[in-house]
Amino acid sequence: MSRVRFEPSGITVESNSDGEHLSDILERAGISLEKVCGGRGKCGRCRIVVRDGSVPVTDKDKELIPQEDLAQGMRLACVIRVHSDMVLEIPKESERNEQVILEDAYVQTKLSPVVSNFILKVPAPSLHYQVGDLERLRTVSSQRLRVEIRMPLGTLRKLPNLLSASEQIRLVSRGGEILDVTSANGNEMFGVAVDIGTTTVVVYLMDLVGGECVAVESKMNPQITHGDDVISRITFAMRNPDGTTILQTQISQCIDELIGECCASAGVDKEKVYEIVAVGNTAMHHLFFGLDTSHLGRSPFVPVVADAVEVKSHELGINIGEEAYVYTLPNVAGFVGADHIGVLLACRLWESDETRMAIDIGTNGEISVGNTSGVASTSCAAGPALEGANIRFGMRAATGAIDHLSIADDFEVSYTTISKGKPRGLCGSAVVDAISELFRVGVIDPNGRIRKGLVSPRIRIANGESQFVIAIEQETATGEAVTITQKDVSEVQCAKAAMYAGATILMEDRGVTQDDLDLILLAGAFGNYISPKSAIGLGIFPEVPLSKVKQIGNAAGSGAKIALLNQKARDEATKLAREIRFVELAARPEFQERFFQALYIPHQNQSLFPEVMSKVVESNKVDRPA
């Protein structure tokens, strides 16, 4: 058999048979070359340089490679068959620049994960070469890969059986630490991106060889049994001696189960998952690691750790590859955590000349404003109302949830439901639609009160509280009317006022006016589902033309995927987290005033929302701020 060594990586792979295609050897070495033509010797992109060994010039070489380059040893890789030892150089321009398109077209990244595959041939021992298994492997990897490998116990335990079965083995390496050894036939490597939301946990199973997402699963965050929002979970952790441990175990089990479901649906062996990248707000991040959260919620709002953290997955009770790692993106401060760094990795605010605002609407909302001159971020305790929680008929986006609706001037309601089921309740986007519409048609006044004296079968008083009927008894799955109550409206007002106040303080901090905003990026599952028109109509964020609002999906999750697929993105994230200006709203005396102004629908100062106000009934228009 012949040996092919690739420069500058130093990777060496043996041929399996005389005359084997170089392309097969390249694949075993984990090297991808450009081949627009698909390896048919037509595009001339897969050029390599023969540094040692004899590779005859073919007709295709002559056709596509200039004479002087041929003389220097340049050849087309796709036509080479290997008959003898050789050393080949891979020029930078021939390396395939793998662009991975995540499901949202806004995001793409180069495939260069932190874990990689190597095939090595380890000589057998003999009475004249009485050298331990690990030491023989170390010698070969140091000579051929130029890597000083580190072998953790879990991998070491697998080594002797593999080496006695075959001299050729595969290493899964993470910066020299060997996470797995397998037979040379396999090349499976998977990773998991996790978005730990306060309410919902989403797990993406990614193929690290191809870059595709092969499965997605999500679940309610089980910590919700100990509180809907970040503050109530921190309180639970502080008041119970085992509180932090309980919450840590809950979230780890949830992630472990979701990974199991992803692997089952994609037919992937859980043992082949070698890396998890997780994002979440600072509290979710700390609870995932079992870190004390008591200082997060009080001045000076300092996390235990802000830098990126990596630990072995088994330390957190997650059972994937035995020596696999969990990596989290860095936190900023307060509750602006790894999830928002994920959002920023996905929208790259710091690279744009345009001034952009990225909003992740959630139980804890994070907002950033920035451009090439800098980025500022804040977090707002919006609570879960905008997502449909704490709402009388609020429900998850499941069958029968009303997801969008409009209300005519005669108060008649048109709505759509998920999976076209009979209505059971309202998901968050419908709640935002409803209140925005109820204000537009004058059922709700700028203070958020359901007006007295309106005569309509849809306006009722039950249990002493005014309600507006979205779906009447006869229409619903339960036989009970689906309504919006006065209390629902108040919950939503508080939530949207916190978001709006945060956004405007951040804009003031960066010296940005409403007119300066070139783009508003809505991140998060909710941000993706909400109607931007209704969101502006309610006053969740400043009014801009609808063309300037872009919904970018679960950008926090996309950021986690990017950091999973491309290790350099981790350095970018670390740099970004250090350079971001964090604005702590609790330390801002003007916050309270901004909040009270924003409790109005859409705002106490209606002139900030000219387009919204042009559409509302006359009775809701006021001349000047109250």
Next chain:
Amino acid sequence: MSRVRFEPSGITVESNSDGEHLSDILERAGISLEKVCGGRGKCGRCRIVVRDGSVPVTDKDKELIPQEDLAQGMRLACVIRVHSDMVLEIPKESERNEQVILEDAYVQTKLSPVVSNFILKVPAPSLHYQVGDLERLRTVSSQRLRVEIRMPLGTLRKLPNLLSASEQIRLVSRGGEILDVTSANGNEMFGVAVDIGTTTVVVYLMDLVGGECVAVESKMNPQITHGDDVISRITFAMRNPDGTTILQTQISQCIDELIGECCASAGVDKEKVYEIVAVGNTAMHHLFFGLDTSHLGRSPFVPVVADAVEVKSHELGINIGEEAYVYTLPNVAGFVGADHIGVLLACRLWESDETRMAIDIGTNGEISVGNTSGVASTSCAAGPALEGANIRFGMRAATGAIDHLSIADDFEVSYTTISKGKPRGLCGSAVVDAISELFRVGVIDPNGRIRKGLVSPRIRIANGESQFVIAIEQETATGEAVTITQKDVSEVQCAKAAMYAGATILMEDRGVTQDDLDLILLAGAFGNYISPKSAIGLGIFPEVPLSKVKQIGNAAGSGAKIALLNQKARDEATKLAREIRFVELAARPEFQERFFQALYIPHQNQSLFPEVMSKVVESNKVDRPA
């Protein structure tokens, strides 16, 4: 408060009060200076150099330090009180060269363990210094200790509570990895040296601040339920699907319990044990880590790993400091493992011009022969007979065990027992005495047969087997006579023949004759207890004058202690393990012949044992080899 920085280490410590004694600050910094006088300003050994800051010259300085050195800033550390910031240099010659004398005077080492203590002051966060706990600590340790710290999860979880209680904390560092954080008051650090014998496991609890051994406990190796010797354990591991795991769990639990007992008896918190150094033969080593042992016992006798291994203690199921490590010395090959490297660390054969033989007699015996020109080692499967196992009345060295005996020409027996109890059985040293004496007085012939036709009440036949009565019925604790049987003699002959054959093949390999041997070092609990005269009389190793035999105690355990107390010894051990010439007896065609010759007592060629033969009865002397 003032800040004192020490060069060249860069350690910086703050004073606790104005005018604090520098000696107290030095102690907090973990720096020991020479002070023969006990710090009374009399010996002049604790010289330091003031590089920055003002330290007035005292009368004692003038008395003990030459004028030109005073002008260079040299002062006596013991008289300095700290009133302002200063930078002090610690000259090499002032550093205390802590010699630790292990219980055996043969061994001493410098106290310089791999874990060390640092006290650091970490500034509190504020709204203007909103920096995470870990990041503030990193900044300080990088500035003051010039160390980039790594903080594992277990330690990180403790950090916030400590930092909120006090700005001054203590770090327990292992090459930059922070194994523990505690309040600045504590300085306790303990380590454990473990000798994993095939039969007996010994645990030494060592104080890493003072260097003393504070507790020792030992137990039977629980793996013994799956076989007495190395080969039967390997066979068990191969034949049972969970065999390796079962043996791994047994030994880890045993060590965990022994550490618990040591900690209980010494009043030490198990959480303050930060490092374990373990030694054992290659099979014991592999089973401790749960590594495959199937290749150890067959050609080419290659271990899974020969180099030193370190893993977290929790990976092995040992519950000490949460982030503590287990470190094992390197293996050589075959069954010459970390335990024998421990023996060599303790006797330092490679540093001596004299030719020395180190013998660790055990179920698996290891032998080395060497001097400055090189060291060769081998292992012999002696079996447990020399330790009293597989012997009819063999027992452990417990109350009532006969430990030494002599036999008069009229076959009357004098013996001593442990704790002066009534005899219950024979421990290994008494078995060796007995057979050596029985040969000397002519009860046993050179073939090892109990002679027929001798008339004595002590010579009996029971169950068709000849026996010699060591203690008659009336003397013993059980009312049953304690005897040596014909089968016992045969077991011991096989064991000693293996040791002797190994020793002579090794000598031949090094070109060393019996007369060249300057010293024979007997290591191991058994080697320490055995009578050298009886051992030579039986022919366990070559005859040398008794003055050339030295018993050095549990040298494998001493080697483990050395590697625990002095990190440089680890590099020496690694170098040694690579340079040792390993002699594989199983690959030596002459082994069988040597073994058969050595089955005779003391040897087929009696002229090799002139001193022994001069004492034996005429009937046992033969003129020439049979």
